[in-house]
Amino acid sequence: QVQLVESGGGLVQAGGSLKLSCIASGPTFGAYAVGWFRQSPGKEREFVAAIDWSGATTFYADYVKAQFTISRDNTKKTVYLHMNALKPEDTAVYYCAARWGRTAPLTTIVNDRSKYWGQGTQVTVSS
Secondary structure, three states, X not given: OOEEEEEOOEEEEOOOOEEEEEEEEOOOHHHEEEEEEEEOOOOOOEEEEEEOOOOOOEEEOHHHOOOEEEEEEOOOOEEEEEEXXXXXXXXXXXXXXXXXXXXXXXXXXXXXXXXXXXOOEEEEEEO
16 A cells, blocks of 8 residues: 655746645555546546656646646655646646556546545645
8 A cells, every 4th residue: 555645735826837746655656657636626626647657658638738747756756746837727736646556558547446545735826
């Protein structure tokens, strides 16, 4: 089992940037695919981006392509979400989630119910 802790959220002006971190505990982090999700008040949680166990494959929601970049450093057991050109509509609680396995298609992480979740980090973008 893996435990996840997100950090890096905060208040930023529109057009600004933030880098979120998802730090994992446990000896087998390199065997997990990791995704970022977000939830705004009154809305369902939605997928943002995902990265496979090696970092070689990434997958983004259409609405964040070219705006957000996901990356990972397995030596630090950390996955990052670099967010640029932030807009007020990007305001949300951002969660990372890890899914065990190296063989399943990365896109299936979106609806996989076996994921482990972090507690989330708040991102607020002011206009």
